[in-house]
Amino acid sequence: MSTVPATGRKSMPGLVNPQHELHTIAVELAERFSGVFAEETVDRYVFESYTALARTAKITSHLPALTAKFARDRLTALAQSKGAAAHNVPEVLFVCVQNAGRSQMAAALLDHHAAGRVHVRSAGSAPGAGIHAQVVEAMAEIGVDLSQEFPKxxxxxxxRAADVVITMGCGDACPIYPGKRYEDWHVDDPAGTTPAGARLVRDQIDARVRELLAELVPPDRA
Known part of the structure; x- marks a missing residue:
């Protein structure tokens, strides 16, 4: 039976005892990835994911649910990079500093336009506590919901799982692996900007995303 050891692991603020929740998550993910990863690997990913999110999460009561999503996506990515999970469409990763603005916008827009023809992830080199309110509002105006997303x-x-890695203002934080396409998009940071400024950033990113999608999935293959 999968378990998350408690030895040396302190509860994070806002959760009196996360061990039961983490144990439940680990058991479910171990079953999901049975035959791909050992239970010990799943346990480690669950706890590491929880710890990483707890450092920055604004609403700690949601940490178990966020941990489950984050750990599942990381394990899926690891399985893809090892050839143990399907990799049927291009994988794109967007990276900025906080994963609270530009990279979230880009990932959501590409996912929206691609409609399943591309798989998208986003992350931050120094993730923030939550997605900027003006970013959520600007995306909602065009029918794209970011209310359930969170900085990762x-x-x-x-x-390793990505085919294309797009960075936006995070410098050299992203590791370089051969065989991948890397681009750096120079786009203003919407943090602290006005609603009009957030819309401008959104539209700039949208134009780039549409160009990227046309390259990854040409119209004659759509």
């Missing part, structure tokens, strides 16, 4: 730390597994 940049991890090696999601970089």
């Amino acid at each position: 730390p940049l991890t090696d597994d999601v970089v």
Whole structure:
């Protein structure tokens, strides 16, 4: 039976005892990835994901649910990079500093336009506590919901799984692996800007995303 050891692991603020929740998550993910990863690997990913999110999460009561999503996506990425999970469409990773603005916008827009023809992830080199309110509002204006998204730390597994890595203002934080396409998009940071400024950034990113999608999935293959 999968378990998350409690030894040396302190509860994070806002959760009196997260061990039961983490144990439940680990058991479910171990079953999901049975035959791909050992239970010990799943346990480690669950706890590491929880710890990473707890450092920055604004609403700690949601941490177990966020941990489950983050750990599942990381394990999927790891399985893809090892050839143990399907990799049927291009994988794109967007990275900025906080994963609270530009990279979230880009990932949501590409996912929206691609409609399943591309798989998208996003991450931050120093993730913030939550997505900027003006970014959520600007995206909602065009029918793209970011209310359930959250900043995620940049991890090696999601970089390894990506075919294309797009960075936006995070410098050299993203590791470089051969065989991947890397681009750096120079786009203003919407943090602290006005609603009009957030819309401008959104539209700039949208234009770039549409160009990227046309390259990854040409119209004659759509």
